[in-house]
Amino acid sequence: MTALDTQANPEIGTIVNIKGVNTNLHINGTGFPVLMLHGSGPGVTAWANWRLSIPVLSREHQVIAPDMLGFGYTDPTAGNQYSMDKWVNHAIDILDHLNIEQTDLIGNSFGGALALALAIRHPGRIRRLILMGSVGVHFPITAGLDQVWGYQPSVAAMKSMMGIFAYNRELVTDAVAESRYKASIRDGVQEAFSAMFPAPRQRWVDAMCSPEEAIRNLPHETLIIHGREDEVIPLQNSLTLNQWINKSQLHVFGRCGHWTQIEHTDRFNQLVSGFLREADQQKNEKKQ
Numbered sequence: 001m002t003a004l005d006t007q008a009n010p011e012i013g014t015i016v017n018i019k020g021v022n023t024n025l026h027i028n029g030t031g032f033p034v035l036m037l038h039g040s041g042p043g044v045t046a047w048a049n050w051r052l053s054i055p056v057l058s059r060e061h062q063v064i065a066p067d068m069l070g071f072g073y074t075d076p077t078a079g080n081q082y083s084m085d086k087w088v089n090h091a092i093d094i095l096d097h098l099n100i101e102q103t104d105l106i107g108n109s110f111g112g113a114l115a116l117a118l119a120i121r122h123p124g125r126i127r128r129l130i131l132m133g134s135v136g137v138h139f140p141i142t143a144g145l146d147q148v149w150g151y152q153p154s155v156a157a158m159k160s161m162m163g164i165f166a167y168n169r170e171l172v173t174d175a176v177a178e179s180r181y182k183a184s185i186r187d188g189v190q191e192a193f194s195a196m197f198p199a200p201r202q203r204w205v206d207a208m209c210s211p212e213e214a215i216r217n218l219p220h221e222t223l224i225i226h227g228r229e230d231e232v233i234p235l236q237n238s239l240t241l242n243q244w245i246n247k248s249q250l251h252v253f254g255r256c257g258h259w260t261q262i263e264h265t266d267r268f269n270q271l272v273s274g275f276l277r278e279a280d281q282q283k284n285e286k287k288q
Contacts, residue, residue, distance in 0.1 A: 011047040011183075012073050013065075018097045021090065024073035026050075026065040029058025032127070032280060033103040035095070036065040037111030038072075039133075039258075041165070042151040042158070042193050043184030045072035049108055053261055056269040061104070061276065066094055068114070070192040080195035084208060087114050088121060095125060104276055106130040109233055109258065113208035120214045128279050129222040130272060133233045133258050137240050138209050141202045144231040144258075149197035149204070153190055155181045167229045167257035215244045222248040223275045227256030227263070 013026035026046055034057055038049040046065035047054075057063050067074035069090045070082055077086060091114065095103060105126050107115025112134025119126045144164040151161055159177035163169055184190060197204045222245045226238040235252065242250040251271060253264050261268045 010051070011045045013047070015073065016097065018090075018093050021069065021093075022075045023090075023094065024067040025094070026054060026063070027098075028054055028063045029061055031061040032276075032283075033062045033064060033098075033100050034276065035091070035100075035103045035105050036063060037068065037091070037105070037107040037114050038065070039109035039111055040071075040196070041148055041161070042153070043180050043182075043186075043189060045183070047072075048180070048183070049111075050261065052265045053269050053272070057273060057276075060273065060280070064094065064098065064100075064103070066091075068111075070196060076188060076192040080192050082196045084114065084117050088117050091118055092122060092125070101125070102127050104128045104130070104279070106132065106272065107134060108132045108261070110135055110208070112136055113210070116210045116215065116218075117208075119218055119220055120210055123219060126220055128276060129218070129220045130225070130275065131222065131238070131241060132225040132260055133227065133230055134224070134237060134241060135205065135208045135233060136210050137212075137215070137237055137244075138206060139234055139237055141205050142232060142234060145205070145233065146201055148232060149201050150199065151184070151193070153181065153185050157181075158184065164231050165258045166263060167227065167255055167259075168263055171259070171262065212244060215241065216246070218245050218247075220245075220247065221275075221279065223272070224248055224250045225260055225268070225271070226250070226252050227258060227260050228252050228254045229256060230258045232258040 016023050036050050038046045046067050050065050070076045105115050112131040113136035116136040158181040162172040224238045226235050242248050256263045
């Protein structure tokens with residue numbers, strides 16, 4: 001058992017005031033930094049998304065996994081007003097607060113759209129980019145995503161929604177659904193979440209898109225990951241990103257929904273670790 005598992009509430013790392021925003025950060029390990037950006041499910045936290053990857057990646061890297069504005073244990077914005085600009089600025093503020101000049105960047109779903117926007121606007125701050133089940137290009141909103149963003153709290157609704165995320169429905173136990181439901185009804189959580197993506201929700205898919213030309217001009221080595229049976233974000237998104245990003249590679253997991261890092265944990269961690277290790281080796285070779 002790692003120290004990460006012994007906390008009274010493992011979803012709470014260190015609460016840091018960053019430009020007036022109380023921000024929940026998980027910071028583990030040493031080495032070249034990796035910033036991990038979570039998705040946008042109700043009650044989501046960085047720990048819920050990345051708990052199976054943080055211990056592995058932190059063996060070789062400094063892992064930073066924040067709850068972004070309005071999510072988890074990080075403050076909401078004033079008036080629960082959200083935008084990609086605010087999330088990008090919050091991410092940069094986190095890096096600045098930690099004196100991190102450059103980082104590798106991993107984005108899951110909504111976090112993928114944020115990672116794309118961050119890499120486009122601040123290319124020098126990013127070394128390598130990893131996008132998993134990513135938003136950020138145009139697509140007609142899926143029934144799955146519409147259900148996720150339209151979540152109204154109940155255990156039954158949470159279990160139904162989590163069933164959309166997972167190809168292997170056995171992962172969605174009553175205990176897991178109950179736990180995530182309780183996370184979704186903490187004070188202020190549902191208020192913030194419902195303010196982010198009100199109907200009609202296609203406009204929020206579109207608001208998260210980055211311009212095609214800007215994506216095509218990304219200079220970063222990029223790893224794109226997707227589950228073949230993803231019912232939330234269509235596989236076509238990652239096919240498009242692979243076509244547009246020159247230095248990109250695409251890995252598609254079969255028998256996998258939107259939870260790549262949970263349904264194929266070992267393979268996901270091995271794939272990501274190898275991709276980042278390649279950059280570390282190139283850096284060391286340049287020093288020699």
